[in-house]
Amino acid sequence: MSVKRTAAIAGVSGGSRQLKQSKLSFGSSASTSRNHKPRPRIASEGPRDNSMTATINPTNAADSEKELPAQPDQSRKVVTATHDQTDNRTRSETALSPISPNQPQTQPPNPPTPSPNPSKIHITDKIGDLFAGPPNTLLIHACNTLGSWSGGIALAFRKHYPAAFRLYRSHCAGATPDQLRGTALLIPPQRGDRKADGPAAVPHYIGCLFTSRRYGRTRDSPAQILQATEPAMRHLLRLVAAEGREVGEVRMCRVNSGLFGVPWEESKAVMEGMELGVGEGGVEVVAYERE
Numbered sequence: 001m002s003v004k005r006t007a008a009i010a011g012v013s014g015g016s017r018q019l020k021q022s023k024l025s026f027g028s029s030a031s032t033s034r035n036h037k038p039r040p041r042i043a044s045e046g047p048r049d050n051s052m053t054a055t056i057n058p059t060n061a062a063d064s065e066k067e068l069p070a071q072p073d074q075s076r077k078v079v080t081a082t083h084d085q086t087d088n089r090t091r092s093e094t095a096l097s098p099i100s101p102n103q104p105q106t107q108p109p110n111p112p113t114p115s116p117n118p119s120k121i122h123i124t125d126k127i128g129d130l131f132a133g134p135p136n137t138l139l140i141h142a143c144n145t146l147g148s149w150s151g152g153i154a155l156a157f158r159k160h161y162p163a164a165f166r167l168y169r170s171h172c173a174g175a176t177p178d179q180l181r182g183t184a185l186l187i188p189p190q191r192g193d194r195k196a197d198g199p200a201a202v203p204h205y206i207g208c209l210f211t212s213r214r215y216g217r218t219r220d221s222p223a224q225i226l227q228a229t230e231p232a233m234r235h236l237l238r239l240v241a242a243e244g245r246e247v248g249e250v251r252m253c254r255v256n257s258g259l260f261g262v263p264w265e266e267s268k269a270v271m272e273g274m275e276l277g278v279g280e281g282g283v284e285v286v287a288y289e290r291e
């Protein structure tokens, strides 16, 4: 699969897409279309540029300690490769960069019903099996940008979802580490995914957060990883919003806390501290740690 810089969305004529009509549901109570209750969109970015041209603007290739830009670069977009389970075609779609968070916001006519944290990510810790989620669960983990799922929970992802791994690897091959750092990749359920000699995998969405450029001894510093976590998460939520399909539960492992060496509470605090913006609604995430 090649990641095309000029993106096209499968099944959409004329290169346009009604992103504003994307239905999103986060949380365990909304995993099927039957019980789906419309909720505020996660990513209300106002008018979207649906042009099919995508460009990637490196964050910074040379200075490994340089901070991610505080102010958005409005021209920055990334290409996100996804694979369609239904027709088994590969597609690419554009997504605004997570490091460009301050897009014009659309004020909804009726503000969402207040909840404890209406525009925040709320993370609940739990002991259990991340992969045991029902169909359409989104499973989030942290990734390097080099196309390797060779250790930690990433290796478990590779065994569960070999077809998804190939998409991840191809995505990484199409951009540089600096371009991918602080971005995300959303991989829809892959029809071909099954463990070796095993049954077909439960259809899960996989969310890859590119929080470190490299792995092992050359991984980014904890400060850099934390710095990349917010834009990566923000990007992922936008991709989910643009996906326009039902996503049920949102689960993650304790991202960054194993091989990347960042205390879980620090990554958790970064994500829970994110302001999602007016009208985006809250996101309930369950963070799993194995027994």
Ligand SMILES: Nc1ncnc2c1ncn2[C@@H]1O[C@H](COP(=O)(O)OP(=O)(O)OC[C@H]2O[C@H](OP(=O)(O)O)[C@H](O)[C@@H]2O)[C@@H](O)[C@H]1O
Binding pocket: 130, 141, 142, 143, 144, 148, 149, 150, 151, 152, 153, 154, 155, 156, 214, 215, 216, 253, 254, 255, 256, 257, 258, 259, 260, 261, 262, 289, 290
């Ligand atoms: N089999 C398993 N089942 C269930 N839970 C498991 C598990 N294995 C580990 N955990 C837990 O999952 C959390 C995250 O710990 P991890 O070390 O996985 O991820 P991380 O985010 O710190 O680092 C990312 C880099 O690790 C990978 O390895 P490679 O670089 O490819 O070699 C990637 O590709 C990245 O580069 C911790 O709570 C672990 O207890």
